Amino acid sequence: MRKFMTLIDIEMNRIFKVFLPALLIYIILGVGNSIIKANNIMNSYKDKAKIAGQSVEEYFKKVPYDQVTIKSVCYDNYVINYGIALVIFGVLAYSLMIWYREWFGNNKTIYTLLVLPFNRTKIYAAKFITIIAMLLCSISAFMFTLIGFYVVNKKIIIQQAIAPYKLKDVIGENGIYSKGLSLNGLLVITALAIISFLFFFCAMERSFRIKGLILGLILGGVILGVTILIFTQKNLYYIEKKWMISGFYFITMIGTIVYCNYLLKNKVAV
Numbered sequence: 001m002r003k004f005m006t007l008i009d010i011e012m013n014r015i016f017k018v019f020l021p022a023l024l025i026y027i028i029l030g031v032g033n034s035i036i037k038a039n040n041i042m043n044s045y046k047d048k049a050k051i052a053g054q055s056v057e058e059y060f061k062k063v064p065y066d067q068v069t070i071k072s073v074c075y076d077n078y079v080i081n082y083g084i085a086l087v088i089f090g091v092l093a094y095s096l097m098i099w100y101r102e103w104f105g106n107n108k109t110i111y112t113l114l115v116l117p118f119n120r121t122k123i124y125a126a127k128f129i130t131i132i133a134m135l136l137c138s139i140s141a142f143m144f145t146l147i148g149f150y151v152v153n154k155k156i157i158i159q160q161a162i163a164p165y166k167l168k169d170v171i172g173e174n175g176i177y178s179k180g181l182s183l184n185g186l187l188v189i190t191a192l193a194i195i196s197f198l199f200f201f202c203a204m205e206r207s208f209r210i211k212g213l214i215l216g217l218i219l220g221g222v223i224l225g226v227t228i229l230i231f232t233q234k235n236l237y238y239i240e241k242k243w244m245i246s247g248f249y250f251i252t253m254i255g256t257i258v259y260c261n262y263l264l265k266n267k268v269a270v
Contacts, residue, residue, distance in 0.1 A: 012130060019134060023138065026083050027141055030080040031152060033078075035156070037077060039156060045059065067160070070153075070170060074170060080145050080146070087138045091135055092194060100202065121264070123264070124257075146170050200259060203267075203268060
């Protein structure tokens with residue numbers, strides 16, 4: 001157990017000294033952009049009120065329907081939404097780098113262990129846990145940014161200028177928890193399936209080189225094709241499609257995890 005925790009510590013130390021500052025920058029940019037957007041909204045209302053020769057409060061007494069909605073404000077906040085997409089893409093890209101750095105990087109701690117009679121499943125688990133931790137940190141940063149977005153808009157945009165809303169509306173309009181537990185479950189299984197497939201892809205390439213690379217790409221294409229095929233079925237309800245996709249991804253995840261560990265133990269060459 002101590003050796004396994006040491007492996008996790010090695011992986012965490014490698015990435016979080018860069019990853020956590022990157023998340024902090026994302027939060028600062030997201031909240032900063034929210035402040036700019038909120039001020040722009042209020043400035044536009046001040047201009048309208050000035051043209052009418054009124055204060056903003058007087059303007060809304062005569063034109064109470066001229067409000068923005070939290071949906072429109074969230075939709076315009078590209079820094080928060082595209083920023084978290086970029087962060088998650090980076091995490092998934094690191095799912096490949098976390099393996100290849102052992103062969104091509106300067107610090108080859110795990111590479112050395114692959115030469116020794118060490119339980120390679122622990123190496124796999126340590127890397128998998130690291131990627132999951134990165135995803136959880138990304139989601140936490142996203143939630144902190146949304147809370148900052150909520151506070152900023154409450155403080156800057158006066159009550160008359162925006163339709164009533166709560167924090168859950170901000171979270172819902174930004175795509176998290178907006179469609180219920182079934183969608184959240186699908187997102188979780190999808191993330192796990194993608195990570196396990198990327199790990200499997202690395203193991204295939206390291207085991208069989210160019211043949212493994214080609215086979216991995218073909219399998220990835222098959223998985224994508226099946227996903228598109230299920231979602232384009234017109235005779236299925238949306239909830240049925242989600243359950244089918246969830247089941248398919250779950251089977252894919254289990255299969256790639258099992259075979260990847262087999263390759264690590266028996267095929268991966270150092």
